[in-house]
Amino acid sequence: MDLELTAADEEFRREARDWLAAHVPAEPLPSLETAEGFAAHRAWERELHGGRWSAVTWPEEYGGRGASVLQWLLFEEEYHAARAPGRVSQNGVSLLAPTLFEHGTDEQVARVLPPMARGETVWAQAWSEPGAGSDLAALRSAAVRADGGWLLRGHKTWSSRAAFADRAFGLFRSHPGGDRPHHGLTYLMFDLAAPGVTVRPIGRLDGKPAFAELFLEDVFVPDADVIGEPGQGWRVAMSTAGNERGLTLRSPGRFTAAADRLAALWRAGADPADTALRDRVADALIGARAYQLSAYAGVARLTEGGTPGAAASLTKIFWSELDIALHETALDLLGPHGELADAAPEAPDHGGWADGWIFALAGPVYAGTNEIQRDIIAERLLGLPKGRR
Amino acid sequence: MRFLLDAEQAEFGRTLGRMLAAADTPAAVRAWGAGDSAPGSAVWRRLAGAGVFGLAVPEKCGGAGFLPVDLIVSFVELGRYAVPGPVVETAVAAVLLERLGDTGGLADIWRPAIAAGDAMVSYADLARGPYALDAATADVTFLVDGDTLRASDGSGPVQPSVDPARRLARCPGGAVLASGPAVRAAAAQADDIARLLTAAQALGVGRRLLDDTVAYVKQRTQFGVAIGSFQAVKHRLADVLLALEFAEPLVYGAAVEVAGASQAGTADAADAAGVGIAMAKVAAGEAAYAAARAALQLHGALGYTDELDLSLWIRKARALRNAWGTPAECRARVLPSPVATTR
Numbered sequence: 001m002d003l004e005l006t007a008a009d010e011e012f013r014r015e016a017r018d019w020l021a022a023h024v025p026a027e028p029l030p031s032l033e034t035a036e037g038f039a040a041h042r043a044w045e046r047e048l049h050g051g052r053w054s055a056v057t058w059p060e061e062y063g064g065r066g067a068s069v070l071q072w073l074l075f076e077e078e079y080h081a082a083r084a085p086g087r088v089s090q091n092g093v094s095l096l097a098p099t100l101f102e103h104g105t106d107e108q109v110a111r112v113l114p115p116m117a118r119g120e121t122v123w124a125q126a127w128s129e130p131g132a133g134s135d136l137a138a139l140r141s142a143a144v145r146a147d148g149g150w151l152l153r154g155h156k157t158w159s160s161r162a163a164f165a166d167r168a169f170g171l172f173r174s175h176p177g178g179d180r181p182h183h184g185l186t187y188l189m190f191d192l193a194a195p196g197v198t199v200r201p202i203g204r205l206d207g208k209p210a211f212a213e214l215f216l217e218d219v220f221v222p223d224a225d226v227i228g229e230p231g232q233g234w235r236v237a238m239s240t241a242g243n244e245r246g247l248t249l250r251s252p253g254r255f256t257a258a259a260d261r262l263a264a265l266w267r268a269g270a271d272p273a274d275t276a277l278r279d280r281v282a283d284a285l286i287g288a289r290a291y292q293l294s295a296y297a298g299v300a301r302l303t304e305g306g307t308p309g310a311a312a313s314l315t316k317i318f319w320s321e322l323d324i325a326l327h328e329t330a331l332d333l334l335g336p337h338g339e340l341a342d343a344a345p346e347a348p349d350h351g352g353w354a355d356g357w358i359f360a361l362a363g364p365v366y367a368g369t370n371e372i373q374r375d376i377i378a379e380r381l382l383g384l385p386k387g388r389r
Numbered sequence: 390m391r392f393l394l395d396a397e398q399a400e401f402g403r404t405l406g407r408m409l410a411a412a413d414t415p416a417a418v419r420a421w422g423a424g425d426s427a428p429g430s431a432v433w434r435r436l437a438g439a440g441v442f443g444l445a446v447p448e449k450c451g452g453a454g455f456l457p458v459d460l461i462v463s464f465v466e467l468g469r470y471a472v473p474g475p476v477v478e479t480a481v482a483a484v485l486l487e488r489l490g491d492t493g494g495l496a497d498i499w500r501p502a503i504a505a506g507d508a509m510v511s512y513a514d515l516a517r518g519p520y521a522l523d524a525a526t527a528d529v530t531f532l533v534d535g536d537t538l539r540a541s542d543g544s545g546p547v548q549p550s551v552d553p554a555r556r557l558a559r560c561p562g563g564a565v566l567a568s569g570p571a572v573r574a575a576a577a578q579a580d581d582i583a584r585l586l587t588a589a590q591a592l593g594v595g596r597r598l599l600d601d602t603v604a605y606v607k608q609r610t611q612f613g614v615a616i617g618s619f620q621a622v623k624h625r626l627a628d629v630l631l632a633l634e635f636a637e638p639l640v641y642g643a644a645v646e647v648a649g650a651s652q653a654g655t656a657d658a659a660d661a662a663g664v665g666i667a668m669a670k671v672a673a674g675e676a677a678y679a680a681a682r683a684a685l686q687l688h689g690a691l692g693y694t695d696e697l698d699l700s701l702w703i704r705k706a707r708a709l710r711n712a713w714g715t716p717a718e719c720r721a722r723v724l725p726s727p728v729a730t731t732r
Contacts, residue, residue, distance in 0.1 A: 001391065001392060001393060001394055001395065001398070001458050001641060001644075001645055002390060002391060002392070002645060003390055003392055003642065003645050003646070003649075004390060005390055006390070009390070070390060263724060266724065266727075267727045270727075272726040272727060275717065275721075278720065278721070278724055278726075279716075279717065279720045281724055282671075282720035282721075282723040282724040283671075283720070285668070285723055285724065286639070286668045286671055286672055286720075286723060287635075289639060289642070289665075289668055290635040290636065290638060290639050290668075290672060291635065293392065293638035293639060293641070293642040294634070294635055294638045296390060296392040296638070297392045297393055297638050297641075299392075300390070300391050300392050300393040301393065304393075314630070314631055314634055314635075317627075317631055318631060318635055371620075371624070373627075374623060374624040374627040374628070375620065375623060375624075375627075377623075377627040377630060377631070378617075378623030378624070378626055378627045379623070381627075381630060382599075382603050382623075382626055382627070382630060383603065383607070384603065384606065384607065384617040384618065384622075384623050384626070385607065385614075385615050385617055385618040386618065387614065387618025387619060387620070387623075388618075
């Protein structure tokens with residue numbers, strides 16, 4: 001058991017650090033949840049790709065570096081420590097791409113991934129429906145067989161970044177009348193600009209048009225854009241869900257960097273006699289370190305052939321609750337400045353703490369609510385009997 | 390980087406677990422609390438035979454060398470089986486003597502005895518509190534008072550602990566073995582190691598409380614179904630698992646840092662390891678305590694009875710939470726006051 005990096009990993013980390021130091025914009029980009037910010041972030045994705053940092057674990061032929069998962073963790077630590085911009089391509093890179101690597105055809109991988117790496121095609125996830133959130137199998141939007149493909153009909157909602165994205169991926173009911181609700185689903189990719197698609201942005205808690213609902217009226221999708229076998233969408237989707245809950249969506253670097261900034265904030269101006277606040281800052285440091293070390297152990301297990309499985313549910317609860325605690329502590333620490341949003345000229349850290357707090361509040365909701373994750377942990381990791389919810 | 394136990398370490402833990410499971414440790418714990426140390430001492434000798442205490446003793450004194458990760462593997466099992474006695478203190482005494490170096494031949498006498506299981510040693514630092522654990526039973530108690538190290542072979546009256554298996558007592562003074570700043574420095578490092586081993590023990594206590602409670606809620610029925618099928622029960626236990634799962638890498642991570650610091654031999658490395666240990670102690674102590682609270686609640690009135698062995702772990706979790714560093718002390722180590730560091 002060790003925590004020593006090999007010379008190659010150290011070199012990888014150093015290269016990432018140097019590149020980021022030379023390229024990260026000095027001023028934060030506008031929020032990627034606005035039209036202006038979205039464009040600025042798309043340009044940043046292009047720049048990242050120029051340095052081959054936009055998808056480091058992918059094979060080189062698709063724009064990656066063939067980096068190991070551990071190197072990805074190191075890159076993320078450097079990325080967040082450098083305060084580099086949020087990733088507008090995240091849904092594509094961390095959710096769709098692993099799904100394609102596992103279930104996609106060679107043609108799909110070769111066609112979809114390179115423009116994703118370049119930031120040319122930004123992807124949104126179209127999973128939730130008004131009647132299907134954590135109970136994803138309750139979804140009703142349909143894929144109806146057509147000549148050479150499928151026609152999508154229905155209503156998707158709460159689709160992150162769909163207001164500005166180019167394409168979307170999601171689950172549709174293709175074989176109605178199955179005996180179990182998660183049977184007869186198909187996983188498809190479609191164009192948000194296709195005829196029949198209406199995108200209606202929805203304002204979030206912070207008022208930004210971050211996510212959207214999608215109305216689909218006979219939207220044609222060619223067979224080439226079905227991922228996996230028609231009717232087997234649930235199995236395909238579950239590998240995406242594991243990624244969403246696990247490490248790839250929320251790397252430890254994000255929290256170690258934020259906890260370090262929180263500690264710096266505390267050292268710079270907090271009242272040392274306020275030990276209650278001190279304890280909360282210390283707990284943020286402890287939580288971030290715990291998540292980081294847990295990730296190192298998880299990577300070692302993966303490297304030796306293990307699978308994250310239901311353990312991703314532990315990860316999801318942990319990071320989502322840590323994120324809220326971290327931001328709440330920062331807001332309390334900032335006192336009267338803590339409520340300043342990013343539009344306020346005097347906002348500390350450009351309002352990052354207040355905006356980050358609002359974003360963090362969504363964590364226990366998306367990617368499968370934390371209540372559902374606790375059920376999964378109890379039933380699959382502790383072996384407790386299923387019961388009525 | 391391979392942050393995982395190797396096959397040999399994992400097997401060592403399983404072997405110790407099997408050995409302790411066969412040793413009826415609850416009976417030994419109850420006897421220990423009643424003042425009969427014979428069954429506990431028998432367990433102790435078997436542990437020493439398996440090499441547990443030798444993991445804190447250098448090879449030249451009959452040990453395996455100081456192996457922090459392997460010590461953690463052991464101490465998690467000691468917690469899982471609630472092994473009584475000054476287990477942390479004996480291991481830490483060996484470390485203290487090693488850090489002190491020349492103590493007029495004393496270290497050379499005690500360390501082989503610790504490795505062999507011939508000596509049960511207690512250790513206390515009066516800067517931390519007046520009580521030494523199991524001093525009445527131990528063969529000797531090493532006592533740090535300021536920058537003086539004494540060997541005390543007597544004990545005041547036992548002050549019952551919330552955990553009956555922890556017998557606390559004040560110690561009279563004894564022969565001075567060493568004095569000066571080196572004692573203080575060695576005691577500071579010993580304090581960190583004691584804290585780390587206590588965190589490991591707490592982790593084992595928490596694992597045991599969770600395992601026993603999961604088993605219980607699967608078989609206990611109310612309203613016609615197993616209570617483990619109720620969401621309120623599931624979520625409480627999921628939270629316990631969550632706390633333990635994220636405390637564990639902190640404990641092992643700190644052990645890896647201690648091993649590195651021990652090789653580097655610098656004060657900075659030791660201090661960084663101390664911060665990691667403090668993190669581990671907060672997380673493991675709180676997780677074990679949460680496990681105890683959940684275990685009591687989910688065992689219902691049965692959990693509130695002394696006849697159920699569960700009580701042995703519930704009470705130990707509370708004692709370990711504060712032993713060798715309260716959560717507040719540990720958090721202050723993680724985030725020292727800026728007054729102390731920069732002004």
